[in-house]
Amino acid sequence: MTASGSEPYPPAGVDLSQPSIARIYDYYLGGDTNWEIDRQFAEKLLTEFPILRPIARSNRLFLHRLVRHLTKAGIRQFIDLGSGVPTMGHAHEVADQVAPGKVRVAYVDHEPVAVAHSRSLLRQYGDEERHTAIHADIRDPEGLWKKIEASGVIDLEKPVGLLMIAVLHIQQLPATDSPVSEDLGPQLVATYRNLLPTGSHLAISHVTGEGIPAESAKMLTRIKTMYDNSGSPVIWRTKEQICDLFGEFRIIDPGLTWTPLWHPEEESVTDETPNLGDPSESIVLAGVAKKE
Numbered sequence: 001m002t003a004s005g006s007e008p009y010p011p012a013g014v015d016l017s018q019p020s021i022a023r024i025y026d027y028y029l030g031g032d033t034n035w036e037i038d039r040q041f042a043e044k045l046l047t048e049f050p051i052l053r054p055i056a057r058s059n060r061l062f063l064h065r066l067v068r069h070l071t072k073a074g075i076r077q078f079i080d081l082g083s084g085v086p087t088m089g090h091a092h093e094v095a096d097q098v099a100p101g102k103v104r105v106a107y108v109d110h111e112p113v114a115v116a117h118s119r120s121l122l123r124q125y126g127d128e129e130r131h132t133a134i135h136a137d138i139r140d141p142e143g144l145w146k147k148i149e150a151s152g153v154i155d156l157e158k159p160v161g162l163l164m165i166a167v168l169h170i171q172q173l174p175a176t177d178s179p180v181s182e183d184l185g186p187q188l189v190a191t192y193r194n195l196l197p198t199g200s201h202l203a204i205s206h207v208t209g210e211g212i213p214a215e216s217a218k219m220l221t222r223i224k225t226m227y228d229n230s231g232s233p234v235i236w237r238t239k240e241q242i243c244d245l246f247g248e249f250r251i252i253d254p255g256l257t258w259t260p261l262w263h264p265e266e267e268s269v270t271d272e273t274p275n276l277g278d279p280s281e282s283i284v285l286a287g288v289a290k291k292e
Contacts, residue, residue, distance in 0.1 A: 079161070201289065
């Protein structure tokens with residue numbers, strides 16, 4: 001498999017002995033930057049729970065509406081943490097629909113495939129001065145921030161939209177040689193909140209096991225077992241726990257809600273709404289908060 005640019009696939013450092021969450025998500029969204037080990041894992045879950053595809057699509061469309069909304073509100077810089085493989089419209093494409101040529105985006109991921117493919121597409125897009133793809137670990141906020149600053153794309157003294165979309169329910173565990181084993185998610189988000197300049201927005205979408213249909217709860221139990229056994233442990237937080245991730249930031253309307261319910265008026269006429277019978281079937285809560 002080869003990217004449309006000059007970089008061979010898989011890039012150096014890619015581990016194909018285990019399925020990758022980023023590549024599995026790409027497969028759910030209909031992308032082609034995935035391998036047999038990813039497709040086999042995904043198909044096992046899709047066979048049991050075909051609703052996973054509409055769930056993934058609903059989360060991606062939340063990202064689209066979010067970027068439109070914040071761009072209209074004057075945000076001109078985005079940092080997308082755990083941005084994944086650029087499938088089904090990335091932030092810079094959506095932002096340019098609202099403010100052509102005015103928005104800058106830094107994509108950050110620890111998955112080599114995601115970074116390599118993002119760089120390839122940005123070269124095709126032809127505006128690498130405004131956008132960048134950075135290989136970094138979300139568990140190292142200060143180091144990650146330095147890489148963003150060094151890119152020259154984002155002015156970290158001005159407001160940014162920090163996107164943490166479907167990334168925090170992947171357990172952020174310490175390095176393998178650390179004696180600590182608890183999830184670092186809340187601590188990491190607090191650090192990122194401190195790094196953000198005043199006027200910035202923090203956006204989070206996160207899987208929850210609270211307030212969902214019984215069949216969805218059964219699905220999450222099965223998913224957690226499979227992901228934990230694959231070496232990519234996950235964690236489902238309650239609505240209160242997800243709200244706590246915003247700290248002292250002011251959560252903007254409509255608050256923390258199911259992905260289909262977050263500013264549906266921002267939906268594009270080209271968006272194909274996922275077939276979810278009830279918003280709670282999305283199993284993902286989404287919200288945005290402002291640092292004032």
